[in-house]
Amino acid sequence: MIRNFKPEEFKGGIQSWGIVQDDREILYVANNFGLLEFDGATWHLYPVKTGTKVRSVHVGREGRVYIGSQGDFGYFMPNKAGELSYHSLADSLPGNYRNFDEVWRIYEQAGHIYFFTVKYIYQYTPGKPVQVISTRLPQEFSFQVNKNIYTQAWGKGLYQLENNKLKLLPGGDFFAQKKIASVLPFDKNHLLILTIRQGIYLYDGQQVRPFAVEDEEFFQDMIINQAILLRDGNVALGTQNKGLIIMDNRGKVILTSSVRDGLLDNTIHTLYQDTQDNVWLGLNNGLSMVELSSPFSRLDRTLGLSGTGYAALQQGNQLFLGTNSGLYVSDLNTPKKSFKPIPNSTGQVYHLNQINGQVLMAHHNGPFVIQNNIARLIYPQGGAWDFVAVPNQPDKLIFGSYVGINLLSSSPEGLQFLQQFKGLEESSRVLEFDKDGELWMAHGYKGLFRIKFDADLQKISSVQFYNSKSGFPSDQLINMEEINNELIFPALRGIYRFNKAKNKFELDKAYSALFGPEEHVVEMEQDIHGSIYFISNERVGKITFDKFGKPSIEDKLFKNIKEQLNDDLSYIQVLDLNNVIFGAKDGFIHYNAAKTKRLAPYYTRLAHVISTSAEEDSLLLTGRKLDMATDTELPFALNSLRFVYAASYFEQFEKTQYQYYLENFDTGWSGWTNKTEKEYTNLPEGTYIFRVRAKNMYDTVSEAKPFKFTVKPPFYRSPFAFTIYTLLGVVVVGSVFFQVDRRFKKEKRRLILDKERKLGQKEMEIREITNQSEQEIDRLRDEKLQAEIDHKNRELTYSTLHLINKNELLNSVKLELQSMLKNGGSAAPQEELKKIIRSIDQNIISEVDWKQFEVHFNHVxxxxxxxxxxxxxxxxxxxxxxxxxxxxxxxxxxxxxxxxxxxxxxxxxxxxxxxxxxxxxxxxxxxxxxxx
Structure with a gap:
């Protein structure tokens, strides 16, 4: 299993020259563009200030990451926020020692850091000036084995650094003209010395002898750039032209991996094995991670295969694999597996069987036999699904085809087609004989057929059909497997057995209890120890039984391959006790049962704490500063935070899921998510604990390391502010009391003045009322006088009118009397009338009325x-x-x-x-x- 990282992904240069890991399991890579950092989720690039290529890297104490580059060396150290910043050590050198080329190696010994260049060795002790060790020897590469440091001087041989001096090893001159690639520990008394292209040797401290390899021809044109000793005792070789080579301690090549196998490049500059046993390769163009610890490997187009995997069969040292493109074969004895197509096999392969020493292939074009690695058609009749041997009749075979069941005969002359049985013209994909010699055929979309033949196998004597009416949960997806020499029938839900007495299918509670109520088992295969490999719609796994027969399921390990398996016709083939083949979407996946993968614990680390705002985000804490933070206090202005985290698990890290919990804010753990960051905005003041944990593809949950922080209240809610508020409160209360007292006194004076003013107003009102009363009295008096005047006027007018009327009356009487006198009459009456007239005249001119009128008139x-x-x-x-x-x-x-x-x-x-x-x-x- 190989995971490649292209330069576009890690944002670095194409070439990488050194790889290390620190105590936090963070990976550091010496790259053309600078120092690369990978935390399991995100790549970070830290350029050197000079912009030169970084050639070597070493993790020291106190979080320092030492690097060597072109014409410079120094270290990256966390700044106040924890972000790595570069400090050059070469800049402090005297001018005559400042001029050097590349720093290819960095080692630590007895508290000293050694930087190796061609001319000089520079020794640095933290807190002290850099010391220069002048060797006066043209050095090649240097090496560290256990606590010893070795270096090669061209034309001289192999030296050891002792007390800051180089000492030629006994027999070390053997390597005077042989460029050494690596020096590794071999056993207690020997070193394994690998040269770049002049062989591999063992050195016992005195003598050098060649190391025997199993395939010398394979090593002849190999250029070794670097080698490392793996934890399992094997040696990994990074070559210039052949990619990765894994060799055991006997010189046998046990694995090769190159571009053909999925690497980005065949040139490997450096190798490193991480804490999870993955081998990292610094290539000439990118980075690769080889999962050496995984028991799974791919058999795909890189090995010459083409198509989806459907069938596998091992015969002797040959491995046959069938895909939808045809049949392929490989020799298992060769160190480098490669598959070649079998002639005449092009097309869909459904099944492979080995019966009576013959390899049979069920193919879309019909039944085939493989002879001398050539496919030969047995009978040109449609497609063939599978072959089964007839019990107690070794010369008879039955194969299922698209249109029914067919009979073959086997003889020394070969296979012959005998007949197609009448009475069952169904597509017969899955065939098995039971202990009673009856043939069972499973049809994926209809049900099961139980077939009986006559004694001489000439015809079908009876066929019984079983489906959901016979006890199954449905008619579809009924399969058939032979486990412990008995037939069991996985259905859509549950696993069933046939009750012959009742002629009905019943649920097998023991097997069904191993799976979920809605879990559909698609394929099962048993090895010679009784362990059962299975594929279901939910998982892939292995059922094992203890000495008491109690079953248990191991499915975590197989999560690695679940998505890669063929979901058309799922397939498992147990080759032997330790080798199992799974049909995959692209070729096959090989499982090495003897190789146990250690699902070691890993850690989830909080990578960055970032303050977020509408204008600009700012980094608060990262790296080791964040790891060492115990109780971080943040001002209220920084109460919006984004937490970025990562898990130190590199295998398919995209599938790693995370769960977070902010105590005193969240109600509990969040759901699992692939996101590697969480943001909180406008956190109230208070103390919080942020926890994050990860679950890798094997469902292993990491430890949740807490990050405790306190959001301080804003200034106006701080203790100092409350102190000021208290003092201000006292002042305010005092001022209030003073003001209240002052206001009381002022109010008292105001009330007195107001009372006096009101009394004055009352007096004025009384005066005004008195005046108004007097005025009113005068007005009433005037009105009374006016009324009297009006009355007198009315009387005067009345009098006047009376006078006028009286005079008018008297005048009219006078005129009548005068008229009477004019008209004549006796004298006596005339005298009387004259007397009356005189009396009237006197009345008309009476002054009495005038006098009375004059009095009233003058008054009015x-x-x-x-x-x-x-x-x-x-x-x-x-x-x-x-x-x-x-x-x-x-x-x-x-x-x-x-x-x-x-x-x-x-x-x-x-x-x-x-x-x-x-x-x-x-x-x-x-x-x-x-x-x-």
Whole structure:
């Protein structure tokens, strides 16, 4: 299993020269563009300030990552926030030691860091100046084995660094002209020394002898760039031209991996085995991770196969694999597996069987036999599904085809087609004989057929059909497997057995209890120890039984291949005890049961804590600073945070899921998600604990390391602010009391003044009311006087009108009497009448009425007559009366009646009066009298 990382993915240069891992399982890569960091989820690139290529990398103490580059060396160290920042050590060197080329190797020994260049070795002890070890030898590569450091001087041999001096090893001059690629521990007394292209040797401290390899021809043109000793004792070789080579301690090549097998490049500059036993390869173009710890490997187009896997069979040292493209074969004895197509087999292969020493192939074009690695058609009859041997008749075979069941005979001359049985023309894909010699055929969409033949196998004697009416949950997806020499029948739900006595199918509770109620088992295959491999619609796994027969299922390990398996016709083939083949969408997957994968615990680390805002995000904590943080305090302005996390599990890390929980904010753990970050906005002040854990593809849950932090309240809610608030409160309360007292006194004075003002107002109101009362009294008095005047006017007017009426009456009587006198009559009556007339005249001109009228008139009109007489004393009584009547605004006719004169006489009197009053002609006499 290989996982490739292209430069576009990790945002670095194409070439990588060194790979290491720190105590937090974070990976560091020396790359052309700088230092690469991979935490299991995200790649980060840290360029060197000079922009040069990084050639070597070493993780030291205190979180320092030492690097060597072109013309420079130094270390990356976490800054205040925990982000790596570069510090050059070469810049502190004297000028004569500053000029060097590449730093290819970095080692740590006894608290000192050694940087190896061609000219010099630089020793650095943290906190002290860099020391220069001048060797005066042209050095090649250097190596560290256990605690010893070795280096090769070209033309001299292999040296060891002791007490800051180089010492030529005994027999080390053997390598004077042989460039060494790597020096590895071999056993207690030997070193394994691999040269670049001049062989592999063993060195015992005194002598050098060649290391024997099993296939010398394979190593002849190999260029070794670097080698490492793996934890299982094998040696991994990174080559210039052949990719990755895994060799055991006997010199046998047990694995090769190159571009043909899925690597990005055949040139490997560096190798590193991580804590999970994956081997990382620094290629000339990218990075690759080879899952050496995985018991699974792929058999696909990189080995010459083409298509989806459907059938497998091992015969001796040959492995036959059938796909939808045809049949392929490989020799298992060769170190490098490669498959070649079998002639005449092009097309869909359904099944492979080995019966009576012959390899049979069920093919879309019919039944085939494989002879001398060539496919030969047995009989040209449609497609063939499967072959089964007839019990107790070794010379007879039955194969199922698209159109029914067919009989073959086997003899030394070969296979012959005998007949197609009549009476069952169904497509017969799955065939098995039971212990009673009866043939069972499973049809995926109809049900099961139980077939009996006659004694001489000439015809079908009976066929019984079974489906959902016979106990199955449905008619579809009924399969058939032979387990422990008995037939069991996986159905859509559950696994069933046939009860022959009842002629019915019943649920097998023991097997069915191993699977879920809705789990559909598609394929099962048993190995020689009784373990059962299975594929269901939900998982892939292996059922094992302890010595008491108690079953258990191992399915975590197989999660790695579930999505890669063929979902058309699922297929499992047990080759032997330790080798199992699964049909895959692209070729096959091989499972090595002898190779146990250690599902070691791993850790989830909080990678970054970032403050988020609408304007710009800022990094608060990362790296080791974040790992060491115990109780981080954050100002309230930074109460919106984004947590970025990663799990240190590299195998198919895209499938790793995460779960988070912020104590004192979330109600519990979140659901599992593939997202590697979580954001919280506007957190209230308080203390929180953020936890995150991961679940890898094997459902192994990591440890949840807590990150405790406190969001401090805003300034206006801080303790200092509350102290100020208390002081301000005291001041405010005091001020309030002072103001209240002052206001009380002021209010008291105001109330007194207001009371006095109100009393004054009351007095004024009383005066005003008194004045108003007096005015009202005066008004009432005036109204009374006016009423009296009006009354007197009315009386005066009435009197005047009375006078006018009386005079009119008297005048009319007088006129009548005068008329009577004129008309004649006796003397006596005439005298009487004259006497009456004289009496009337006296009544008309009576001054009594006038005097009374004058009194009332003067009283009403402000003593008008007296004022008029005083101003105009020359006025006659007649003129005064005329003036009085004009004052009353009487008409000329009324005035004539009152004065007992004619209207003409009134006009003349008016004229005379005007002259008496000296009025102009323009003046109105009546208006003058009214205004006087």
């Amino acid at each position: 009109h402000g003593d008008f007559i007296h004022r008029l007489q005083d101003q105009f004393p020359s006025l006659t009584p007649q003129e005064i009366k005329l003036s009085t009547y004009l004052r009353l605004n009487l008409t000329t006719k009324d005035i004539a009646q009152l004065l007992n004169i004619s209207v003409r006489g009134v006009e003349i009197s008016r004229y005379r009066l005007r002259k008496r009053l000296n009025l102009d002609r323009a003046d109105n006499l009546t208006d003058f009298m009214l205004k006087f």
